[in-house]
Amino acid sequence: MTDKKISMDDKSSAENVEQHLGQLEKAEVTREQLYYSQEQPFSSDELARLINEERLNKLMAQSDEFLKSLNGEIGDFDEGDINSDR
Known part of the structure; x- marks a missing residue:
C-alpha cells in the first residue's frame, strides 16, 4: 500500500x-506577444x-x-595551397 501511495505522490x-x-511557457508566449505588439515601424522621414x-x-x-583585403588574403591562401602540391 505504501508503494502505491509513493507512486501516486510521485x-x-x-x-x-x-x-x-x-x-x-504560456506566460513567456504572452510576454513575447506583448513585446512584439509594441513595435512600430519607422517612416522614411x-x-x-x-x-x-x-x-x-x-x-x-x-x-x-576590409572585404577587399579579406578576399585578397583568401586568394593568396588558395594559391599557396595549389603551389604546395607541386
Missing part, C-alpha cells in the same frame, strides 16, 4: 511540475532624421576595404 509531483512548466549618413558612408567604405 505522479502528482510530476503532474504539478508539468503544469507549472506549461504555465511558464524618421529614419532619415535618425541616421547619420556621413558616418554610415564611412562605415560602409571601411567594410568594403
